[in-house]
Amino acid sequence: MALLDVRGVSVRFGGLQALRDVSFHVNAGEVVGLIGPNGAGKTTLFNVVSGLQPADTGRVFFSGQDISGLAPEERSLLGIGRTFQSVQVFRELTVEENVSVAREVRERVGPLAAVLRTPWARVEARRSEEKVRAVLHFLGLEPYRKSLAGDLPLGIQRRVELARALVGEPKLLLLDEPASGMDTAETMGLAEDLERMRRVLGVTILLVEHDMRLVMEVSDYIYVLDFGELIAEGRPSQVRSDPRVIEAYLGGEGGEKVGAARG
Amino acid sequence: MKVLLRLLKGGVLPVVALGGFLLALLLPLAVGKYWSFLAAQTLAYAIALTGLMIVVGLLGQPSLMHAELMGFGAAVTATLVEVKGWNFWVAGAVAVAVAFVTGVVVGLPALRIRGLALAIVTLAIGRLFDQLVLPSQLLSGGVGGRSISRPSLGPISLEADQLYYEVALAAFVAVVFLAVSIRRGKLGRIFRAIKGSERGAAASGVSLTRYKLLGFAFSTALAALGGVVGVGASGSFTPAPYDWVHSITFLAMLVIMGADSLTGAVLASVVMIDMVPLFQGAGGVFQTLSKFFEQSIQLFSGVLLIGVLVLAPKGLVPGAASFLRRRLVLATPSRAPAPVAEEEAKPVGVGRK
């Protein structure tokens, strides 16, 4: 059974058909890449899966459960974590607090009990603290623990978002262009991080990324989206040589992307 | 130097707060009846502005109706006491509870509307309170408004302004404890997370519905509590001091002093309530100034608001605090330069076709 199963999703923004009858699935333990030219609908698809964008038609199943009607936070609590292309860190909170928030909403203690500091709340608080520290360590964010997230360089902010997603122990992690704005060395580091997450934490990853080298290297399977439609899918080697994919990237404005992809 | 910083953060502040509290407790001994009365009024406004601080400073949602909500608390209390003959404290508690529910209802649009749009909505709702709710026969009982006698606390009469002030102080201290524990705790973190990024918060498992409504409800209840304490002090309710201009002035004053600072809420109240009497009391040139200031609190807050936003974005109190900190401790924890926020490459909305 697929961990994530998206069936026949369509989204329309006024006159723009952002997604047309898109179906795909992600199996547990895989790293799946989702690629396509700018404006192909990748981020919209992410928003549909994470619940930020209601689909006009179609359904989304997670671990066999129909989650189409669930709110974003409910999906997050079920085990779908995500990061954003335009970084959405909590700028006025420290790095540690950014991660804590995502952990604390998973505590089985009401906010009032937390204010009153009941014994159970204290036990939970200690557990949360340990978990947060472990995640910060995992991603090498300890030096920035007490810095305000909004003051940090973009690359670090991306890692803060990643930590925030990981602290919720997601089964599925949606990463929206995690390498954008990173140099080659940082991108290599990211590739290692992804591999570690899969190996150590057992996270399944759905990845939108413009850096072709990264996608081809880390993905087990790739879907290609163009103008809101899936035009190709397969193993990285198959997709790379697929004429429709080359057409999508070379035709029209997508041409520059191949250059940006450095191979 | 590091020690100084830590003292500033953990050691000195409680000491200062405790000292301040003791001084506040003894204030009526030093000043007379009149100033005790004004001080109680100031605390009432400080309570209401703390409520505003929760929505604006922590949750990051604008509200242009908090004066009306404060008036609502005062009106409900005065009505229950005058018309139904209820005990003042029971009436006050009911008023706060009603306001809490009102906060949830008013907060409902805030679930789907944020930011600029919410400013418009709250302005329009506030206007509705100005026109329909507060001056209504039910709450105002006609043009004269309502008047109630000073409540007593069990057998103790609070007729003396000095004594009533102590009760107001107790209410304020309770509010400060609540506000501080919200701010420092889990709830405050969640609020500030929502302020930072609603999408990020939702994707991290934060229920926007629950926490925004909770924030609005807390805030509204505190505004109403301010109204209750205020009407107990003044003994009368009329809608005039609780209209839209005052709501905007509330927001302006809070932003001027520092939208997410408790000290800011208190200082804003002091400026709004005590500046004129202070100047009057000082005599001479100040007497003349007080006349000017009396008519021009709005003018001042307008000019100051514009000036502060252009020159000291975080407000006067946090601005001064960070200035002092910089002076005291040259090496503050390293702060990387703020990165330029990245534009999201998605179809731009209606505004740009």
Added chain:
Amino acid sequence: MQSGILVPLVIVGVVMGAMYALPAMGVVLIYKTSRVLNFAHGAMGMFSTFVAYQVGVVWGRPVWQAVLAAVVFAALLGVLVERLTIRPLEGRPPLVKVVVTLGWLLLLTSLAGFIWGANAYHAPVKVAPDRVVRFPGVNISVLQLVNLAVAGGLTLALAFFFKFTRLGIAMRAVADNVQAARILGIRVDLVNSAAWAMGSVLAAVGGILLSPMITLDTVQLTLLVISALAAALMGGLVSLPVTFVASIGLGIFHSVIVMWVNTSGVKDLITLGVILFALLWRRTGLARVLEAEV
């Protein structure tokens, strides 16, 4: 019986609506180019109207001089606000800019109260004689006709301006895409100043024409911004024609409602309803735009 008063009420509503339309289009104009929601728009119109009052009523100068003075003042005020307090905030969150316009609202309202008295009666500047024109079945005052003509004329002039003049086309370009406009060599700062000046003038004209129909004081015209914002929201903050139509509709609603309920607050209830409708049901991405910008 009821239809007997319905027609005059609708006519009053149309005229009122046309008066809402002027500041509402000003709000849209300013929002489109500089991305600032101007809460001080009513206050700016109010202050300019009082300038006309000062010249025309207090100093007793001819009406055209009063109107001219107000228009020139309004244009200068618009440029002043933009230059001094909006431009320095470039790159700051839109909410901050909104709060700055709230500062101007407070400043202008209280300053006008200082100069002209806050709760006093002020004779309005009369741009038309107190005469009534008899149409079959209905009487219409000359003032109402003049108001309609000016509002309609200005709306058409705006449409013409955007279509054919260089500045108008530049404004559309800036509204469409600031970066691209810059690359094309359009002076974005000039365009912004011009938009603020024009928006302010529209509010001034609306204020002057409206003041004989309501009481001229520092509050009424300042609060006109709520109706203007409601109409502007119906137009998605971008469409001038929809804004115009929505203004007329709102005016008719406000006027006709007295047939059933005669409480002053009911108007505000309608306005609030329109605002919520525009934001919640008419979600053609508008709410999303406003949200994304905070």
